[in-house]
Amino acid sequence: MISLWRMLNSTVGKKYLMALSGAGLFLFASGHMIGNLQLFLGPEALNRYAHFLQSLGEILWVIRLGLLGLIVLHIGSALMLTLENKAARPADYSHGKPPFAASLASRTMLGGGVLVALFVVYHLLHYTVCLKAVNFTGIDFAHLTDPETGHHDVYAMVLYGFSVWYVSLFYIVSVGFLCLHLSHGASAMFQSLGLRSHAWWPVISKGAMIWSVILFLGYSVVPGSVLLGYGRSYLENLEKIQSAASTPAEVTSKEAH
Amino acid sequence: MKVKLKVWRQKDTRSAGEFRLYETPDLNVNMSFLEMLDVVNEQLTLKGEEPIAFDHDCREGICGTCSLVINGKPHGPHRGVATCQTYMRSFQDGDIIIVEPWRARPFPVVKDLVVTRQALDKIMQAGGYISVRTGAAPDANSIPISKENADLAMDAAACIGCGACVAACKNASAMLFTAAKVSQLGLLPQGQPERYRRVKRMVEAMDEAGFGACTVTGSCEAVCPKNISLDFIARLNRDYLVASLKGGAKHG
Numbered sequence A: 001m002i003s004l005w006r007m008l009n010s011t012v013g014k015k016y017l018m019a020l021s022g023a024g025l026f027l028f029a030s031g032h033m034i035g036n037l038q039l040f041l042g043p044e045a046l047n048r049y050a051h052f053l054q055s056l057g058e059i060l061w062v063i064r065l066g067l068l069g070l071i072v073l074h075i076g077s078a079l080m081l082t083l084e085n086k087a088a089r090p091a092d093y094s095h096g097k098p099p100f101a102a103s104l105a106s107r108t109m110l111g112g113g114v115l116v117a118l119f120v121v122y123h124l125l126h127y128t129v130c131l132k133a134v135n136f137t138g139i140d141f142a143h144l145t146d147p148e149t150g151h152h153d154v155y156a157m158v159l160y161g162f163s164v165w166y167v168s169l170f171y172i173v174s175v176g177f178l179c180l181h182l183s184h185g186a187s188a189m190f191q192s193l194g195l196r197s198h199a200w201w202p203v204i205s206k207g208a209m210i211w212s213v214i215l216f217l218g219y220s221v222v223p224g225s226v227l228l229g230y231g232r233s234y235l236e237n238l239e240k241i242q243s244a245a246s247t248p249a250e251v252t253s254k255e256a257h
Numbered sequence B: 001m002k003v004k005l006k007v008w009r010q011k012d013t014r015s016a017g018e019f020r021l022y023e024t025p026d027l028n029v030n031m032s033f034l035e036m037l038d039v040v041n042e043q044l045t046l047k048g049e050e051p052i053a054f055d056h057d058c059r060e061g062i063c064g065t066c067s068l069v070i071n072g073k074p075h076g077p078h079r080g081v082a083t084c085q086t087y088m089r090s091f092q093d094g095d096i097i098i099v100e101p102w103r104a105r106p107f108p109v110v111k112d113l114v115v116t117r118q119a120l121d122k123i124m125q126a127g128g129y130i131s132v133r134t135g136a137a138p139d140a141n142s143i144p145i146s147k148e149n150a151d152l153a154m155d156a157a158a159c160i161g162c163g164a165c166v167a168a169c170k171n172a173s174a175m176l177f178t179a180a181k182v183s184q185l186g187l188l189p190q191g192q193p194e195r196y197r198r199v200k201r202m203v204e205a206m207d208e209a210g211f212g213a214c215t216v217t218g219s220c221e222a223v224c225p226k227n228i229s230l231d232f233i234a235r236l237n238r239d240y241l242v243a244s245l246k247g248g249a250k251h252g
């Protein structure tokens, strides 16, 4: 126990925490991207998936608290290490160049990470909490229901959500920052845990970059294609059904003319 | 050729430093960078000014005493080359060259471009040794060592302890130095008895001295005059994890 405590107090031990929590978040980010792509399988598939997640009940809360724990560990160790790192170089160089041979991604892990954290907060308010004020459509996302099953119509929610161009743009830019973070982080975690050999390093570091590009494309194709008109007919159809159902009086009066 | 130098001048550890601009006299392009500084210092001495203090000893790339951050890169423009092996032919006539000391909290400036690197000695004292009975030299090849490990240990042992890795790292981390020293002994049979105690003590000494953590930016490897590989940092991370999980006072 004492040995473990000593380990976690060292810079190397905090990197283990950062790498393990980062690995968990990385796996989540990859799974989440694949889940999102079900948008392109149509409303039944996406809404069935969303309903399945909702119906997990307590298990869903275990997963949510687990993710929250990972985020706390990750940001906590990042902040502690950053303070130590800054203290180690009290007087900076005057040559005005970035540290030699350090990639942009590796130099922006903290700043990029903070942007991602802010995005995650917005994203949760937008689609999980369904806070009406942040979706800029005037529609209450929590009360969209699938006309066929009566379950939450996540498909319509996503289509409405991303039809606001600046919301979509914000998502794409933020996911860009996440993928920049991961283009470095996803290979750094192998190094931090000592899971590296001379022969495997090129595979790990190039694999991390390739997977980050795939993540970026997989995430941004959702807002991107909605902006380009994907699913517009579904929303038009939905609005027709809704106006028929909610304002029969108006409809009949129109018909009378 | 002639160049202009923007050099960090600092009277002592406590004083604040500043950059001063110097113009060199006509130089031979085949002078080393340190010989160029010698020429400038001779001029300063003749003028009655204080010469620029800089560290150097062997001037053949093996002792690790020379330092200097030259135009933003520790040890100057080349890969795998120490400052003392850098020549003026690598610069252009009329260049302005910025020369700064290593910058890290554990490396306080002693004077001008000279810093103290005692913090690295502290890391060595914490575990960079093996305990053996002294006596006559053992027979060659009396302990079998695989070729692969012998080569790797030799690569790690190439570290001259100059501290360029610390100087280059955005976190002023000494991980590459410490990893090389941990590995050069940990890879050999003679280093096994103290292997896990060593890595714990050396990491603790490194943290205690105030060096930063590794962000895997790779700056250290890119400036190392001996091309020490980041692979050794992964090896340190692995050994430290095993050491911590093993726990126990006898490894402490």
Ligand code: HEM
Pocket: A015, A018, A019, A021, A022, A023, A025, A026, A027, A029, A071, A074, A075, A078, A081, A109, A110, A112, A113, A114, A116, A117, A181, A182, A184, A185, A186, A188, A189, A190, A192, A193, B213, B214, B215, B216
């Ligand atoms: C939420 C705010 C976040 C912050 C503030 C943050 C910060 C950081 C920082 C500073 C590092 C570099 C560690 C160092 O300098 O030594 C890092 C590494 C890493 N981050 Fe994040 N990050 C965040 C979010 C994420 C997310 C959402 C993921 C995954 C989806 C992630 C995955 C990783 C990985 C895999 C590493 C590599 C660990 C290592 O170097 O050993 N991070 N993070």
Ligand code: FES
Pocket: B055, B056, B057, B058, B059, B060, B061, B062, B063, B064, B065, B066, B082, B083, B084, B085, B160
């Ligand atoms: S002076 Fe000895 S290595 Fe440069």
